[in-house]
Amino acid sequence: MMSNKVISEWYIVNEISENIFWVREPGFVSFFIFRNDKKALLIDSGLGLSLTAAKELFTQLNIQEYDVICTHGHCDHIGLNGNAKNIGISNNEWEKFEKQNEKNQLLNFLTMLEKNGKKPSILNEREILGFNNWIPTHFLASGQLINFANWKFEVKSVPGHTCGSLMFHELTTNFLFSGDVIYTGKMYMHLKDSDIDDFYKSIEKLCTLKEIYPRLKVWPSHNVIPLPDDYPKKVQRALGLHSDGELPVVGKWQKDLIFEEGLIYSYDGVEIVVRSK
Template identity: 25%
Template sequence: MQYQIIPVTPFQQNCSIVWCELTKEAAIIDPGGEAALLQKAVEKLGIKVTKVLLTHGHLDHVGAAKEVANIYQVPIYGPQQEDRFLLDNLPHQCVQFGFPFHEAFEPDVWLNEGDVIKIGDMRFGVLHCPGHTPGHIVFINQEAKLAFVGDVLFKKSIGRTDFPKGNYQDLISSIKHKLLPLGDDIAFVPGHGEMSTFGEERQHNPFLS
């Protein structure tokens, strides 16, 4: 598995392009904005985008999802259906945060705990990890020991829970009971900032002590 992280939007959200080395099939995870930038990266890599994957419904993670899906004529997968209210309110989020206008949309497939996403020869398991948002999901590739966790967990920090329907106890439970048991050697790409490992966060994250 190969991947490239491309920060997008004024919030510097970590959009990830992941692809299968054998088949060159790819997915774009959390295209929050700057579709043209992402398109240039895909062209340079010489890969074929087959899916758009979303961890949750916040604007900086989904803003360009429909545009990217239309460019490549591919389906959008995720988040979990509890985040429908965020996708329905996308135009309001744009006004609230001063972003360019994006229409409300519905993904082609809502995802749930235990679902599996295939990208070429790669398989990503889906974990439902509410707290930051009620429908937040995480994508995990066990073979590569790599997870894409959106805004659930950050290096030495955790996702905010003061947004609508956020829940601090649910977030801590998601981290401690869904993510950390996967193993200390699992690296993760957060929605913002630097990568880390679950082991590092278990030992040094002040919110998890």
């Protein structure tokens, strides 16, 4: 079930359980597809850098129509939203998306990549789906249950990375899709709406959930996937040290087109960039 399938020289697809697909855009982001016959539910939708690649992805998976539920509204999570039938996101996240004009975030992101010589190989400026406008069809709230085919997703509010971040717990598989709430590598808490105190509470919520469901498997959107079982506790300990003013600072992050100025903290394999006050 975990064998790689490369589509359009861009997407790498793994079937992680029957009709559940982990889709990677190498070096950038992952999203997830639940398929029921020719319909699908996507948890996030990636960067949307190529119409051709997207068409091939859905053709290969025999998907003709899809909905999206968003962990948050950043450009690497909403790229295929423009072609979705229905889109769910938290109300706080959408209000922030509009207020901060985040529809321009993808352009800023690509500008930064090109400046650093990291322009994605698949990029074709004439068919970037991530530039397409989209609006939510409905808003998602913590505690809400989403039914799709035989799957049941419980919505959980986890602000911190953004003010309206969500994660989705699929109850029949015991899979948790965490978006950018937690992942290995640098975790970014230095956006305009990031909040380190909210992040601490959200990580505590995740750790409690893992105690309730010992076999919970966490599927983040970046880096090591699935998440190592001991990682949430490591992050919790690091945040406890930060709260006590004891987390070591190892560097600084300069303000750029997307992020605010921040301090880089590191402890026991956990790295967090926190917005400067």
